[in-house]
Amino acid sequence: MTVSPSGSLTATTVTLTGHGGDEIEAYLARPEGDARRGGVVLIHHLPGYDRPTKEMARRFAEMGYDCVCPNLFHREAPGAAPDDAAAVGRANGGVPDERLIGDAEGAAAYLRALPTSNGKVGVIGHCSGGRQAVLVACNSDVDAAVDCYGAFVTGTVPEGFVLRITNLVDQLPRLGAPLLGLFGGADSHPSPAEVAELERILTELGKDFEFHSYGGAGHGFFAVDRPNYNVPAVQDGWERIEHFFGTHLEG
Amino acid sequence: MCTYSTVKAEIDGSAKGPGSSWFHVTDVTVYFDHPVHAMAEHTLNIDFAAPDRGPSARVALELTADSARALVTAIQDALAAVPAEMAV
Numbered sequence: 001m002t003v004s005p006s007g008s009l010t011a012t013t014v015t016l017t018g019h020g021g022d023e024i025e026a027y028l029a030r031p032e033g034d035a036r037r038g039g040v041v042l043i044h045h046l047p048g049y050d051r052p053t054k055e056m057a058r059r060f061a062e063m064g065y066d067c068v069c070p071n072l073f074h075r076e077a078p079g080a081a082p083d084d085a086a087a088v089g090r091a092n093g094g095v096p097d098e099r100l101i102g103d104a105e106g107a108a109a110y111l112r113a114l115p116t117s118n119g120k121v122g123v124i125g126h127c128s129g130g131r132q133a134v135l136v137a138c139n140s141d142v143d144a145a146v147d148c149y150g151a152f153v154t155g156t157v158p159e160g161f162v163l164r165i166t167n168l169v170d171q172l173p174r175l176g177a178p179l180l181g182l183f184g185g186a187d188s189h190p191s192p193a194e195v196a197e198l199e200r201i202l203t204e205l206g207k208d209f210e211f212h213s214y215g216g217a218g219h220g221f222f223a224v225d226r227p228n229y230n231v232p233a234v235q236d237g238w239e240r241i242e243h244f245f246g247t248h249l250e251g
Numbered sequence: 252m253c254t255y256s257t258v259k260a261e262i263d264g265s266a267k268g269p270g271s272s273w274f275h276v277t278d279v280t281v282y283f284d285h286p287v288h289a290m291a292e293h294t295l296n297i298d299f300a301a302p303d304r305g306p307s308a309r310v311a312l313e314l315t316a317d318s319a320r321a322l323v324t325a326i327q328d329a330l331a332a333v334p335a336e337m338a339v
Contacts (some may be wrong), residue, residue, distance in 0.1 A: 046255070047285050080306035083287045088256055091280045127285075128255070152255070163255040169293045200277045220285065220292060228292045 019102020029061035039111030040251025043125030048086030094163035120251025142247035184217035295319035
């Protein structure tokens with residue numbers, strides 16, 4: 001991985017082809033220079049395609065990766081403010097899993113088509129995006145996946161949700177990429193028991209995974225704009241991500 | 252977490268929102284999840300919306316759980332105080 005010492009990068013809005021051939025908006029951040037490098041698909045959380053998520057995209061570019069974050073609510077609310085778009089998306093039942101997979105595959109294809117691509121693509125998501133990163137790694141061709149505190153990878157989804165989701169237990173045998181999991185020890189969704197269940201299942205399946213739980217951290221500890229931001233967990237977490245992607249996305 | 256739990260209802264009323272304009276609201280979505288602006292990890296969020304006017308036709312509230320309960324109590328008290336001859 002060639003990282004620009006200056007941290008110079010470019011970031012812009014692009015259009016890529018997502019699920020069903022739909023053209024959707026995405027945020028693209030790229031390091032300066034033409035060195036070959038891996039790509040990162042960043043999945044935004046349910047509250048939307050927001051500023052803190054775009055900050056993460058720029059961080060991945062600063063780390064030396066081409067990073068693209070598809071706007072999962074573009075279809076419902078093109079051009080709307082991210083929070084308004086998220087409200088529409090939620091009211092409409094959230095992002096269907098099949099559509100999410102198609103959009104992530106479109107984002108991965110976009111990255112692999114860049115002239116700087118080394119062909120490797122990782123996927124990362126936080127919160128609902130953590131579950132979706134696992135979903136993608138079970139259904140699509142990616143080289144690494146990072147699940148940051150995604151609820152309902154295991155566990156029981158309460159009945160009657162407007163948002164139509166299931167856990168991913170029946171899909172885990174198809175997990176096709178190394179998985180890094182970062183969790184809050186004080187989180188309740190996913191709870192430590194649900195994380196332990198995931199760890200047990202992946203062990204039984206012989207999957208390549210690495211989990212870290214941070215004792216004092218609650219849910220959403222990477223979120224820079226909320227009270228649960230946890231400096232020790234964030235510092236170690238970013239180092240784990242850097243090492244993990246450095247291992248699996250090298251060309 | 253992003254709790255996923257979401258409750259929807261159809262309503263009939265008006266709200267004053269974007270651009271200080273009044274608009275007719277037809278839908279309300281209530282959920283307990285991460286706020287955009289309030290200083291809490293999770294809040295009780297209420298979106299009053301008019302979907303036929305587009306995504307920005309929305310009045311959003313993000314209340315701490317205690318504040319949401321206080322709001323429920325206030326609404327119930329206000330409705331309970333309506334004189335019988337005015338009740339509908």
